[in-house]
Amino acid sequence: MQEEFITSGRNIPHIDPTLNVWHFSIPVYLFLGGLAAGILFFAALYSILKKENELPTAVKWSTFLVPFILVIGLFALFIDLKNQWNFWKLYTTFRIESPMSWGAWVLMAITPLSFIWAASYLKELIPGWNWKLGFLDKAEEWVIKHRRKFAWVIICLAVLLGIYTGILLSAFNARPLWNTAILGPLFLVSGLSTGAAVIMWMSNNHKEQHLFGRIDLLLICIELFLITHLFMGFLSGPEVQLDAAQLFLTGKFSLPFWIGVVAIGLVIPMILEIVRMRGSKISAGWPAMLILIGGFLLRFLIVEGGELTGYIY
Amino acid sequence: MRYAMAIDTKKCVGCSDCVVACQIENDVPHGFCRDWIVEKVVGTYPELSMEIRSERCNHCENAPCVRCCPTGASYIAEGGVVLVEAAKCIGCGACIESCPYDARYSHPDGHVDKCTFCIHRVREGLEPSCVSVCPTKCMYFGDLDDPSSEISVLLKKREYKVLAPEAGTKPHVYYLI
Numbered sequence: 241m242q243e244e245f246i247t248s249g250r251n252i253p254h255i256d257p258t259l260n261v262w263h264f265s266i267p268v269y270l271f272l273g274g275l276a277a278g279i280l281f282f283a284a285l286y287s288i289l290k291k292e293n294e295l296p297t298a299v300k301w302s303t304f305l306v307p308f309i310l311v312i313g314l315f316a317l318f319i320d321l322k323n324q325w326n327f328w329k330l331y332t333t334f335r336i337e338s339p340m341s342w343g344a345w346v347l348m349a350i351t352p353l354s355f356i357w358a359a360s361y362l363k364e365l366i367p368g369w370n371w372k373l374g375f376l377d378k379a380e381e382w383v384i385k386h387r388r389k390f391a392w393v394i395i396c397l398a399v400l401l402g403i404y405t406g407i408l409l410s411a412f413n414a415r416p417l418w419n420t421a422i423l424g425p426l427f428l429v430s431g432l433s434t435g436a437a438v439i440m441w442m443s444n445n446h447k448e449q450h451l452f453g454r455i456d457l458l459l460i461c462i463e464l465f466l467i468t469h470l471f472m473g474f475l476s477g478p479e480v481q482l483d484a485a486q487l488f489l490t491g492k493f494s495l496p497f498w499i500g501v502v503a504i505g506l507v508i509p510m511i512l513e514i515v516r517m518r519g520s521k522i523s524a525g526w527p528a529m530l531i532l533i534g535g536f537l538l539r540f541l542i543v544e545g546g547e548l549t550g551y552i553y
Numbered sequence: 554m555r556y557a558m559a560i561d562t563k564k565c566v567g568c569s570d571c572v573v574a575c576q577i578e579n580d581v582p583h584g585f586c587r588d589w590i591v592e593k594v595v596g597t598y599p600e601l602s603m604e605i606r607s608e609r610c611n612h613c614e615n616a617p618c619v620r621c622c623p624t625g626a627s628y629i630a631e632g633g634v635v636l637v638e639a640a641k642c643i644g645c646g647a648c649i650e651s652c653p654y655d656a657r658y659s660h661p662d663g664h665v666d667k668c669t670f671c672i673h674r675v676r677e678g679l680e681p682s683c684v685s686v687c688p689t690k691c692m693y694f695g696d697l698d699d700p701s702s703e704i705s706v707l708l709k710k711r712e713y714k715v716l717a718p719e720a721g722t723k724p725h726v727y728y729l730i
Contacts, residue, residue, distance in 0.1 A: 241597055248569040248590040252658045259655060263648040322644025323663035329624040329641050338621035340647050413617055413720060414653035478719065550719035551653040553591075 244553050265316040267398045267504015267540040270405045271434070272313035273347075274427055274535065276306050277402035280354060282452075284395035287387065297443035298452070300361045305438065308355040314347060339408045346404060350397040357394060360384055400429040405539075408547060417484035417546040420473055426466040427539070433459035434535040437509075441528035449524050453513050456531065460510045467502065484549040493545045501541065503533010555697040556632035559703055559704050559713065559723040560607050564691035567592060567605040570598070571683035571692065575609075578671065578682035582661050587668040588683055604730070607683065607692065610635060610656040610668035611724030613714065617647060618648035618657065627665070634672050639664035653720040661671070670694070697725075 246256075254260050283303045286292070292299045321327055331348065335341040372378050383390065406427030409418035433456055438529045440452035474485035487493045510528035516522050531544040567590045573593040575587050583719045593603050612635050619627045619635060624640035627648050632655040637648075637657075637688065641663035649665065654689060671681035676692075695704035704709035715724045 242593065242594045244591055246589050247592045248586070249571045250586055250589040252585050255649070255658050261649045261659070301569055322646070322659045323642055324644070326624075326643045326663075328711050329626075329643055333625050337620040337626060338623045340621065340645060340649070344623055374576045411621055412647075420698070435645045438592055441590070452590070480719075485566055547650070550655070551720050552655070 246452040248553070259550070262547065263320065264540075265320040267536065267543045269316040269320075269425065270408075270539040272309050272316070272403045272538040273343075274402055274431025275434045275438065275532075276309045276313065276350075276354065276407075276474060277304060277398045277428075279438060280350070280357070280394050280435075281398040281402070281432055282399065282401060282435060282455075283357065284384065284391040287391040295445075295448050295451070297445065298439045298449055300365060300444050301336055302435075302439045303354065303358045303361070307351070307358060308493045310351045310354055312348070314351065332427050339404055339411045342400070342403045346397055346400045347535075348466075350394070350401055353390065353394055353426055355396065356383055357390060360387065370550055372392075390457065399428065402431040405431065409542065412442040414551065416478075417474075417487070417542065417550050418469060418479040418550075419481075419547040420465055422473060423542070424471045426463065428550070429459050429462050430535050431468060433463060434532055435527035437531040440524045443524070450517070453516060453524065453527070456527070457510060457513045457517075460506050460513075460531075465501070465505055480549065483544070487545050487548060488541075493541055496537065497541050501534050504530055506531075509534070530549045531543060554632045556612065556634055556675065557679075557695065557697045557704055557710065557727065558609075558636040558670070559693040559707050559729055561693075561729040562604045562606055564689045565590075565607060565730065566607045566689055568688060570686050570688055571607050574682040574686040576672075578674075579669070585658055587656075591661070598601070606728055608654070608656075608716070609683070609726065610652075610670075610720065611618075611654055611726045612668075612670060613724075614723035615721060616694075617651040617653070617710045617720075617722060621651045623647065623730070626674075630672065632670075632672075632675075634670045634679070635667075636669055636672065637665050637667060638647040639666075653722060654687050654724075661708070666681075 250256055279302050282298045286295045287299050303411040318324060318327060330344040334345060360380055383551050403424045408426035410420055410423040413419045436452045436456045436459060443449045458463055471485055474481045488497050509530040562691045568691045569590055571657045572586055575581060580581060580586060581587055588607060591606045591608050593604040614633060614677055616629060618631055621728060624641045625641055628636060634716050644663045649708050657665050657667045674681060680694050693704045695702040697705055699705060711729045713727045713729050715727055
């Protein structure tokens, strides 16, 4: 038998008995950040591929959601800070070793770009739209002329944003559940998948829905492959990672993870997609909604579970 | 200069004097502490052995808290002491998540707080308050770069361990066993 106790009566808020520093708003942000990255990625990609007119939801309509998604996500991050009015100090420095610093700067760049991208389609999509200010008309003209360059910048930033939501966690070697390089690609793929789901849900163009259904199918397969690898890595890792994996294999997170994330969030939407492709009349909303629920649950469980894993006591 | 602490687990009785001294010296808010006592019990009655450790921030050489801090509020000061500049801290919690020793906490004022090795006392040539009050004299503080310092000599003579070396942080609080 071996037991370790803190005998000097330590009971620090959010540290004892188990770490609970990051609450609900962190997974909310990680989900919204990934979703925004996903939508912007496809918008920029199909804009670069000159498919604006074939895929109007992906390139134009869905991007109107992104500024709202990012602002809500940033607000979730903001309310989680304990020293909120110091937040601007993020922008007094760039720390190359800190994923959070990278994220802060990426958000600083991609948020205004998402506004600009959506705004540049207002005139085209809303008949009779008038900026009423001359310089905005000129700015719009300039953006439309340089849209391809914008698309290239946005696609790079979207990938950075999507991958950073995972790397943010995987950089913490103190939390064995997070400390795996798989988390970056897993969250990126999951973010792209939720983005594709939203585009599919919003679209009323049969060809576009079909394309994004196929994209989601591919991304779900990659996600299942990455989740398998995640646990293979844990199970062949050191003791702390074996313990971390047990939380999800036999412990209290196993049911919500395997039923909620894997079955409801990945396998069922995959089956629905295949059935839809074979001509069934199931609405695209069903798989899309399940993918979104699964995407959020994945981040929520990884954040909550990671805080329970550690090296001592 | 490389400040470090060595704690003799054979002499520590777990009286918590170091915990209280730190709370008073550093005006630690009520309900919080920068150091604490851990008792490790191994075996089955009557074959039991116990180790008592006074724990705190390990002032790691490869400090994950400093690496992940997005504003540079966590930094390594003279002698390798890991400090927090409260005015730069946004309270994001990344350093708390990154610490394998759970040595940091959110101060009620919003910034992150932790053991400073009592650097304000050390700069005046005094020992950290926890070391200075220890009734069994089980704690040693000094400069590892000075081969004749008491702590360097002890670490040459005695067997010792650090906490969670597998976390790769290169801690600088040593436990003499």
